[in-house]
Amino acid sequence: MNKILIVDASASDSRVMSSLLSRAGYDPVCAESIEAGKQEAVELPPGAVIVTALRLYDGTARELIDWLKTEGYKFPVIVVMDLLNPADLLEVMSGGGAVDVIQRPAIDKQLVETVGKYARPEHIVLTLDNQLIPRISEAWKKVEARIDAIAATNANAIIFGECGTGKEQIARQIYQRSSREQKPITVVESGSAAFIGVHSPSSDRSEMYNRIKSYFSKSAGGTIIIKNVHLLSIDKQSVLMHILENEHPDVRVICTAEPELLKMVANKSFRPNLFFILRQSDIAVPALKDDTEDIPVIADYFLKRYAAKTGKQRKRLDASAVKALKLYPWPGNLRELKDVVLFAAFHAKDETISAEDINFNLSEPETVDELNRKNPRQEKENIIKAYQRADSWTGAAKLLGISERALLELRKKLGIDKNGQPLP
Structure with a gap:
């Protein structure tokens, strides 16, 4: 207000x-x-x-x-x-x-x-806080069950998921539901200056060692969350590996990572021995495009928070808006959904948000799915998945970012029938 x-x-x-x-x-x-x-x-x-x-x-x-x-x-x-x-x-x-x-x-x-x-309209900022956003899909129920299972142990864990899927919130939930919740938590971003270190003249250790070691000292008995662990350089990986393998600190380490970490382990750009110490357990967070039944629930959650913060009447999505949201591929996942929904709520003239009120971002990075179209087998799988999600070839073309005519030609070339099934 x-x-x-x-x-x-x-x-x-x-x-x-x-x-x-x-x-x-x-x-x-x-x-x-x-x-x-x-x-x-x-x-x-x-x-x-x-x-x-x-x-x-x-x-x-x-x-x-x-x-x-x-x-x-x-x-x-x-x-x-x-x-x-x-x-x-x-x-x-x-x-x-x-x-x-x-x-x-x-x-x-x-x-x-x-x-x-x-009075110019106030810019409303909502952030993804430390609580889990409600979802109803079966895949998400498995994630919640996994959170409880890991929280009951002292195992290190890696939370895998695309950008914006709420990995840090899951990591914090493991901490909050664990016996270590009474001890300190430290959250550090792998790609930030936090891992560079500050030199201590009285120490013969490296600046990087001193900084990383200080996180473990500060979190004794508690938890360290390392965000985007795949961004750690080889030098930082070596220091972290040394501390964990040789000093055995009483600290649980929970990491978040994008799926590319697995490829990095395979090509040795991420140390396999460190990976297996960190991944004593794991959680794979589903992308929003794979659990479209969650989209209306999450969008409504953001609309409730928007109404509470602005003091205005809560807006709701109509059927056309829900369909439009489900058809969009959401490369930015929850974070992008939040921004799109809040923009629509701000600009919608009525209390009901329709598809006409929703504006999707025009500039998007190329996705792995798009790059994989160069592989015929992967391309075929992507087309079938798009049809299953959209339940129509028109919708599938929108998801794939191509025209219906181009999609028809691809179906003929790759052998996909009108029902989205591979031809014998």
Whole structure:
């Protein structure tokens, strides 16, 4: 909800304005002087509006407006005037001054409507927090069962899944459901500067060793989550391997990784001995495109959170929107679904979101499936899977990103019948 700064020396009028704005879904904050108003203005988020009295004991609305312009703030300012005196109007509104004025005796009639003209929509940010997002598919039920099974042990684990599938949330759930939950947790990103290390002059160890070792010391008895472990360089892998194999720290290690880690182990760009120490157990997180029955449930979850954060009525997906969401391949998985759904909720004119309100991202990296079309056997499997998901050749063509005519030619070439079955 938008912040509205009220700068007025009248405590009673400030209370009235705050009450009116709160009921209208705004978040008012009050200041009783120009100086206090300046301090509050510095903290205002984008989309805010300032409502100020024409005169206060330490200055005027024009002084506040000029200060805002000097400091580079472009919040719209609405001035409350006792009387609409032409001279005062000219002074406060000329030269890019106040955007509007309201009369003090008509606050109850004019305030909310006037603020509504200038309050820009607030950008709502929802993040994937540490809780599991509800899903209903059988594949997800197996994931939850696996979480409980691993949490009951002290085994290290790797969570495999595509980008944006919620791997870190699963890793945290293992920690939270385990006996180690009473001990510290450390989360570190393999591809960040966190693994570079800080040199200690009193130590004869490498900077990298000191940094990685410090994570284990800090998490003694608890858990370390290493995000995107496939991004570890060979040097960092060697240090981690040394600590785990020779020092045996009392720390459970849970890693997240994209499926390419398995190929890296095969071609020795990731040390196999380290891999098997880290992968004492594992979980494979299904991609969103493989569990389309979860999509409406997850989308509705995001819509509920959006409504709670904005204070607006919850929006719902109609059948056309659900179908459109199910047909999209979701290379960004949950993270991308969240962004698409929130964008639709923000821009939909009605309380029901239809397919026309949904805008999918136009620029996408080439997927493994697309690259594998060069392999005829893999290409054939991809086409059959696309047909099974879409339940029509029109939908399958959309999923594959090709025309229906091109898909028909491929079916003939690869031997796939109209029912999506391989020809004998």
